[in-house]
Amino acid sequence: MKYTPIIGLEVHVELKTSSKMFCRCSADYFGKEPNTHTCPVCLGMPGALPVPNKKAIEWCVKIALSLGCTINKESKFDRKNYYYPDLAKGYQISQYDQPFGEHGHISLKSGKAIRIRRVHMEEDTGKLIHQTIDGEKASLIDFNRSGVPLVEIVTEPDFSSAEEVKEYLQKLQLVVRYLEVSNADMEKGDMRLEPNISLSTDPKQLPKYKVEVKNINSFRFVEKAINFEIKRQEDLLTKGKTPQQETRGWDENKGVTFSQRVKEEANDYRYFPEPDIPPITFTDAEISTLRSRVPELQEEKILRFGREFSLAPYDAEILTRDRSLANFFEESVKVGKAHGINPKQIANYIINKKVDTSTQLPASLVKNIVIATQTTQVDETELQKIIDDVLTENTKAVEDFKNGKEASLMFLVGQIMRKFDKKVDVNQVKDALLHKLHGN
């Protein structure tokens, strides 16, 4: 029997706002001393109240807009009630039936659109640390992360392979990086993925079970975990068994998923409207203001680079993988124009030399290109003389070349280049050499 994987994805993106979602504590918790970025609000102390971070909400809306979502003019926060030691209030402030954004999509290279069901805002939890202290096992709670703004992006079950998931994630990561709302660094937990995977014989029909995989902290592992799951479930189904509806963890050392929690039935989070935060409304004007603040994203940039600078899509794609690299390129093009350096030269130089844009300025880049171009101008007479010398000194190699040994050509080029005490354009040397060899 042929099985089609049906995969949906929940992604949590942590925003890099300077303060937390509902209080003024610093949201920069990574590597900080435990429980130093806390206050009564994010510790969930008696009587403390949440006041939503306006910037975080705007950023969430910008993400939703970038993903083509419709923005709900009336949104609200809800309480998601559950007990866990890292959840200070016994409920998480999230959004239930009126998320900020709905019905978006991300298009893959193949042209397939992955539908985005919703984009909503919530708060992060604290972190549990299990340690042995004075010989005793202890669970410690660090609330520095408690209340850090999170945006959850949920897709429809539209993926049918791990590759598609990976491509979607790379695009999503780029969107939030372009928006400069998150570092989207997987290792630091800025971006967290939870794929749910099931197999079906009929791609139009959702199977009765689904397996959610957690604790995946890199794009490489998400591919591995999904492929592992597809294989595992396929084996079970082939044997006539139905995989269990459950949450599985990813063990990166063993390269396997393992059962964490079997869901008997759906959790009842007893959602209800958060009474501490009034509903949030957006006017058309507010939405279009936010839309105008969404920068040009990668896809548009690639098209424009092709149009304005005649770059090949491949080069344009590389230059736009990072918004600051793309900006650097454009700045360099402006500077280059005055020095007769064209965009194509700049693109090649940046791509081939793997230019570190954080340590170089566009002006110095252009200067380097100018110098590089100048040094290739070797005096033709001098070159001819050196070629003659080298050919005389290496008759064996010349012979080999004439007998069809291509490698000898590069050997001879190398010998010629070495005779110069400056950098020479390898192509110029090669052309002159070939001319000579064929001419003789």
Added chain:
Amino acid sequence: MDLYSLSITESLEKLKQKKLSSVELTTACLNRIKKTNKALNALITVTDEAALDAAKHADLLRAQGENLPLLGIPMVIKDNFCTKGVRTTASSKVLDNFIPPYNATVTERLLQAGIVMLGKANMDAWAHGSSTETSDYGPSKNPWNKGYLPGGSSGGTAASVAADQAIGGIGSETAGSIRQPASWCGIVGLKPTYGRVSRYGVIAMGSSLDSPGPMTKTVSDSALVLQVLAGKDPLDATSLPHEVPNYSQSRENPLAGVKIGISDDYFEGVDKEVVSAVTAAIKEYEKLGATIKKIKLFQPKYAIAVYTILQRSEVSSNLARYDGIRYGYGRDRFGDEAKRRIMLGTFTLSAGYYDAYYKKALQVRTLIIDDFKRAFQDVDVIMGPTSPSTALPLGSSKNHPMFGEMADVLVEPSSIAGLPGINIPCGFSKNNLPIGLQIIGPKLSEQKLINIAYKFEKATDYHTKKPSL
């Protein structure tokens, strides 16, 4: 006249005229507490040393020409308001050891206004109740008769102020918790519009309803305290941004032309003595120039169902944070009433029941809000009894899980609608227990309520009566 029996207004006058020091006033109150608190159990924490220090400081400030609105006034605060460095329990043993590292905004504003905090007042545990009998520290007693309840949940504050342990007090109301104990103890209790006074640092009960407010000896005092409390708080997203008027300024305004609405439903099932005292009070208003108009409002009993569902649901979520990890004690310390509320609220929010209960209750709440809006197109305020009865004997709430809802039936509709209301003393029963009149107004009509209440107070002397202790 004993110093402790002064009102805030009288005290401020004497303090300003240097006829009295805050230390003298505070000492008088502390002595009164020493004498009466054992029997009344109105306060569960007395901060006598800190109070005297604060009083000395207040006197020093005044000597330096400082003139803060409540400088040197000794007050008591209900124990669900967080007080930095002072134990705050909400009368539950779950928080027996909780010393907040922060002040509630109300506490902060009072301290900034110069008050001297005498201590923390007893209440129903977590504000669950209308008797103080659910307090884990034992019930408070009514100063008018120690065999009777003070009402609740702000019963400790009401008893303390009525017994002249303090010059003024602070309570909080979800539905009735200021007005009902004020009524049973014969003092003035003002429940402001929801959002007019910040909830930050008030241990949450029903978050969409909780309203802190003054509990005082006179209407003028109420205006002075509200002036300090009211206003937008950046720490409470539900606090209202509207400008705060001068509450004392227009209290003398004549009542000519004021239209008072009366609904027969609010007199149904109410004690005869209460009915006659309230009816007499309304007659008095006619004499003062107001017009009385019969109006039709929803039967208040509908509010009970709505209130019960909304409040229990919010309670079940609000109490989740006491998970046994942080405050020293676990959930096993919750009393029966808290457990009942958590169970009912958990049920009404559960999948499959949310639509039938919580959502339906929200819809009915909207109808009640609209019902009041309609009524206020015809009248300026609505008057009625605050409570269906005078104070009930100790033990009355036992075995009556819905005791509070019944005692608060006449204040619940306006609470659900987020409206302001005030209780003022309007008479006494044959066995010398106070009777309260409540005046309800539209949103943000506190100034008008103060004006209307003040005119009655000026024309009568019920507020000057003191229990013999």
